[in-house]
Amino acid sequence: MLPDLDTAPALLVAAPLLLTASCLLLAPLFGLNRPTTRTAIVAGVALVVGVYLHWRFTTTIPWDAPWVGLGFALTCLAIELFGLFDAAILFAALLKRTNRSAEADAGEARLAQRDPEDWPAVDLIIATYNEPIEVLEKTILGALALDWPNLNVWVADDGRRAWLRDFCQAKGAGYITRPDNLHAKAGNINHALKVTHAPFVAVFDADFVPQRPFLRRTMGFFDDTAIGIVQVPHSFYNHDPLQQNLALREALPDDQRFFFEAIMPGRDGWDAAFCCGSNSITRRTALEAIGGGLPAGSITEDMLLSLALLQKGYVTRYLNEPLAFGLAPESLEAFFVQRARWAQGATQILFLDTGPLGRGHAWQHRLFFLPTAWLSQCLMLMTSLIAPLVFLFFDVPPLVGVTAQSAIFFLVPMVFAQVGGIVLLGGGRYFPIAAQVLGTFQSFRLLPVIIKTLFKPHGHAFKVTPKGSDAAGGGYQRGIFFACTGLMIATLAGLAINAFPDTRIVMQGALVPMVAFWGLVNVVVLFLAAMLCLGRPALRAEERFPWHEPVAIWRRDARNATLARGIDISVSGIALAGDGVEVGEPVRVRLRGLGSIEGRVARARNGRIGIAFDGADSPARDRLIVQLFTRGMNATQLQVPLWRATRTMLARILTADMRLPTAPTGQAAARPDMGDDRLEKRTYVLPPEHRTPATMRLARAS
Structure with a gap:
């Protein structure tokens, strides 16, 4: 029997919140990696949510209200229950998070006991369509540098580009093309599978560069014949739009860390991890069991592949180690191309025989492969923005019977338990404010896409995410910006109107303070989402890496070199601490262990030298490229405390630059002398370390 909250002491009213907060704060003391602790957290969250739902059903539904009020309240309740359903799936996944590194160690040790020539052969396929050379060269050279003796690197080019064929032949990679583009990426890979024969197939997108130990760390898993695919996370060597546009490059990890470092290890614990399209290896016999190739019924062929293999008894195993690095979307438009494809493809699988509703799946696989999170998140976030406005302007509440005391007793602990539980189980990868801002931002564009796909699941074209110079950088999401601005103004206007008795629309004045708090939270989220709409182009054409080695600079006709200390380096240039050179003069830079690269002095002042490499192939x-992109120089993952990331995000409101960007002029080209016409006339030199019998055989075959 619950007390009368309106007359209860403040401490009693706040007791559930205090108890919830205390449990969340004490949980780490018991070890968050212990199964019992994680189970206790999930059980505690479920208890708090259960109490909330009892109150929600028994107290907050206006059963005697007019049909408009009742319909609105029931709609809000249905969307809330939908969101809680997907939250339950998320908590279930986080409950069984795995760490497969010890198994990778054991597999690598078993390989070390065998003659390397007896290691199984691997065909590594790089799928490409229209990516520029500054993206492709890193992936191709990185693949060729993998520490694996029986490796065949193939570039499957759906763009049928002569310059790429010549580049592959010069570097020692095989080149595959086909006469059409049927079934897009899936069709491209399936064609490549027909002309390759190794028992294992690694697939990489055009922008993902494998680290040298990628195969040594993953191939040992295939000693278990039930493993069909091994997947590693997508990690990035550039900044995503949230980090770039809100100036959070050093204050917030990229938005995919929570998925790849918390959700996917959790799904792996239920044998429900899935192929993510790149950075994976597949057993060829598993592919043969489903017809010899990737299923083409969805534009997210990777997830569908894992589902099809599950029906045949093959599991996708997930190794949470950063063994490949690629490009996060480099512009807002590229971001939406990527996310719309994911949302469409995930929705499409509902309508396929191999999907989660098809035959032959275990119950946990049906549950974890339901793509409902895309829709529930969009609906929840849009409802949270619109519901206060409906109440403030039309006096139609989303729930009734709510007082400040009951909200503190029931609602606030529920929100606190869910958010706190995800933060704890997510291992520091979940940032609530950032997730709310990005989710709100993308919902404006994704919700129509998802609804359209539900009514028309098939016939959607596969759109490649623009990469490199094709991504153009920056951008301005005009529609979302004005939607966010309009909702902010409407929320503030509604609060102002209801702040005074003479203009108040809401009949229950006691509810205005609670709605005001809700509305002000929405205003903060909308303001940050509006800032995110103002795309800021990347300041650098190439990613820089620290470089502290001594560097020799040879000037023209000089008999002795000028020595300098390295500061940082990229594929397109190097920054040095030193002097003795003049701006504009041509130089030759000698890097220890790498050789000499021609360049020109771009700046020289205050003891700092900047040299731009000329981009000539050598x-x-x-x-x-191999040194920078395949040897772990970019493997440091950003770890930021939740309080610091939240504080920095909120501080952006005070330092916001809300000026509209000018029309994008395109990202500065990393190598402006390397357009297609130029490429067709170039002669490529195969580096000595790549002149192995395998690569030369591939070059001749291509």
Whole structure:
């Protein structure tokens, strides 16, 4: 029997919130990696949510209200229950998070006991359509540098580009093309599977560069014949739009860390991890069991592949180690191309025989592969923005019977338990404010896409995410910006109107303070989402890496070199601490262990030298790419405390630059002398370390 909250002491009213907060604060003391602790957290959250739902059903539904009020309240309740259903799936996944690194160690040790020539052969397929050379060269050279003796690297080019064929032949990679583009990426890979024969197939997108130990860390899993695919996370060497546009590059990890470092290890605990389209290896016999290739019924062929293999008894195993690095979307438009494809493809699988509603799936696989999170998140976030406005302007509440005391007793602990539980179980990868802002931002564009796909699941074209110079950088989401601004103004206007008795629309004045708090939270989220709409182009054409080695600079006709200390380096240039050179003069830079690269002094002042490399193809340039992108120099993952990331995000409101960007002029080209016409006339040199019998055989075959 609950007390009368309106007359209860303040401490009693706040007791559930205090108890929830205390439990969440004490939980880490018992070890968050212990199954019992994680189970206790999930059980505690379920208890708090259960109490909330009892109150919600028994107290807050206006059963005697007019049909408009009742319909609105029931709609809000249905959307809330939909969101709680997907939250339950998320908590279930986080409950069984795995760490497969010890198994990878054991597999690598078993390989070390065998003659490397007896290691199984691997065909590595790089799927490409229209990516530029500054993206592709890193992936191709990185693949060729993998520490694996029996490796065949193939570039499957659906763009049928002569310059790429010549580049592959020069570097030692095989080149595959086909006469049409049927079934897009899935069709491209399936065609490549028909002309390759190794028992294992690694697939990489055009922008993902494998680290040298990628195969040594993953191939040992295939000693278990039930493993059909091994997947590693998508990690990035650039900043995503949230980090770039809100100036959070060093204050917030990229938005995919929570998925790849918390959700996917959790799904792996239920044998429900899935192929993510790149950075994976597949057993060829598993592919043969489902017809010899990737299923083409969805534009997210990767997830569908894992589902099809599950029906045949093959599991996708997930290794949470950063063994490949690629490009996060480099512009807002590229971001939406990617997310719309994911949302469409995930929705499409509902309508396929191999999907979660098809035959032959275990109950947990049906549950975890339901793509409902895309729709529930969009609906929840849009409802949270619109419901206060409906109440403030039309006096139609989303729930009734609510007082400040009951909200503190029931509602606030529920929100606190869910958010706190995800933060704890997510291992520091979940940032609530950032998730709310990005979710709100993308919902404006994704909700129509998802609804359209539900009514028309098939016939949607596969759109490649623009990469490199094709991504153009920056951008301005005009529609979302004005939607956010309009909702902010409407919320503030509604609060102002209801702040005074003479103009108040809401009959229950006691509810205005609670709605005011809700509305002000929405205003903060909308303001940050509006800032996110103002795309800021990347300041650098190439990612820089620290470089502290001594560097020798040879000037024209000089008999001795000028020595300098490295600061940072990229594929397109190097920054040095030193002097003795003049701006504009041509130089030759010698890097320890890599060789010499021609360049020109771009700046020289205050003891700092900037040298732009000329971009000419050379063995030294290839070695530089391999050194920068395949040896873990970009493997440091950003770890930021929740309080610091939240504080920094909120501080952006005070330092916001809300000026509309000018029309994008395109991202500065990393290598402006390397357009298609130029490429067709170039001669490529194969670096000595790549001149192995396998690569030369591939070059001849292509």
